[in-house]
Amino acid sequence: xxxxxxxxxxxxxxxxxxxxxxxxxxxxxxxxxxxxxxxxxxxxxxxxxxxxxxxxxxxxxxxxxxxxx
Numbered sequence: 001x002x003x004x005x006x007x008x009x010x011x012x013x014x015x016x017x018x019x020x021x022x023x024x025x026x027x028x029x030x031x032x033x034x035x036x037x038x039x040x041x042x043x044x045x046x047x048x049x050x051x052x053x054x055x056x057x058x059x060x061x062x063x064x065x066x067x068x069x
Contacts, residue, residue, distance in 0.1 A: 004063075047057045
């Protein structure tokens, strides 16, 4: 959230893009290098079952607090 707060503070920012919504379908699962511990990567706001993760709440809070454009 702290990073998004900084980015959203820039008036030049017009668009935000997520490169995936659900971990199960993330392109990062096949991206090398794989995790050293063998676990799946979990970069998205929703888990494999479509349940919102803490990242979802952080994005939503940052968007709510962003200055009006």
